Amino acid sequence: MPRRPTVYDVAERAGVSIATVSFTFRQPERVRESTRAAVLVAARELGYVPNASARGLAHGRTGALGLYSFDLMLAAPQQGADGAAPAGDADDLDPDADPRAFPLYVDEVQRGYELECWQRGQALLLSSGSGSGASVTEVAGRVDGLAVFPGPTPVGTLEHVARRIPVVAFSIPPVADGLHHVTVDNRAGMRDLVGHLVGDHDLRDLGFVGRLTTPDYAERFAGFREAVAAAGLDAPAEPLDPTDLAEPHRFEVVASLAAEDRLPRALVCASDQLALAVLDLLAARGVPVPERVVVTGFDGILAGRLARPTLTTVRQPMAAMGRLAVQVLVRHAGAPAEEPESHLLPVRVVRRESCGCPPALA
Structure with missing residues (x-):
């Protein structure tokens, strides 16, 4: 293979020092325009590209931030209301056919992260x-800071990584684990939502749908119970239907109650993806929303x-969560042992047709 051009080759062709070549690419405002132009012409003629990795190794930095996700990435569109996957090869399916085929929560956080970077x-x-410890550790070795979505990685692995580089954990309640945390106020959001259903729509029979497999879902159920109790209603000890979308047999309780016309007046779902699947199930069974059942x-x-x-x-x-994670990592780059930051962001209820309100604009 031909030898890759180096900074020395560019400096020789442009008739400048190697420091000037470095400044041209890293701090161009410090180089006169005519000199900068000469360096760029020489680099283009030689096919020279700055080696960020090598430069980072010299300063103990990689110059990159990492973002790690787990099984939130859905390889194929969601199953239908009957629990069966769509027919045909997943590669042949129209990616615009069902937006629920994509992990849109992850997408939006990632978009904010990308924009800030x-x-x-x-x-x-x-x-x-x-989410194995080895895979997370391997990624951590290539970046100056790492943000991680909720997943199965052992906390001990993240704590180990956090001793070397700063780590931001999304949607995981802050504990003494050495990680930075970016979360939202799940309890307050659910209390506000239930307060809207009870106070504005006079609904008194509500059921919670979703398995409490993540800290977010557990906090939302806790907020649901608090709001129901505050309204003078009986707070359930468990969700009405503890369905997880990854299960082959989903919404068995909701389906059974629908068949017997014994559904509660409102189904409060732990996530939008659960709620959208419930809407599919009810539509397939001819249950009108919100006339018979409210879904949120x-x-x-x-x-x-x-x-x-x-x-x-x-x-x-x-998006703000993603941006904030980058800001935290940049602040703590090179100093992972500093006091971790913890951020709790506010949420807001968006009222639309599935509860009987006119559609919102946002």
Whole structure:
């Protein structure tokens, strides 16, 4: 293979020092315009590209931030209301057919993360996997800071990584784990949502749908119970239907109650993706929403605006979460042992047709 051109080759051709070549690419405002132009011409003629990795190694930095997700990435569109996957090869399916085929919560947080990195001139490494300690550690070795979505990675692994580089955990309640935390006020959001259903729509029979497999879902159920109790109603000890979308047999309780016409007046779902699947199930069984059953979600993903009826939900500031994570990592770059930051962002209820309100604009 031909030898790759180096900074020395560019400096020789442009007739400048290697320091001037370095400044041209890293701090161009410090180089005269005519000199900068000469360096860029020489680099283009030689096919020279600055080696950020080598430069970072010299300073103990990689110049990149990482973003790691787990099984939130859906490889194929969601199953239908009957629990069966769509027919045909997943690669042949129209990606615009159902926006719920994509992890839109992850997408929106990632978009904010990407925008903040771009505005700061920060390189970004996106990665996903099973959540094994080895896969997370391997990614951590290639970045100056890492943000992680909720997943199965052992806390001990993240704590180990956090001793070397700063780590931001999304949507995980802050504990003494050495990690920075960016979360939202799930309890307050759910209390506000239930307060709207009870106070504005006079609904007294509500059921919670969703398995409490994540800290977010557990906090939302706790907020649901608090609001129901505050309204003078009996607070359930467990969700009405503890369905997880990954299960082959989903919404068995909701389906059974629908068949017997014993559904509660409102189904409050732990997430928008659960709520959208419930809307599909009810539509397939001829149960009108919101006339017979009110359905609500939580997250505020785009698919909720596209549903029919449009979905009442609680909107998380997902892009702001991604941006904030980058800001935290930049502040703590090179100093992972500093006192961790913890941020709790507010949420807001978005009233739409699935609860009986006119569709909102946001």
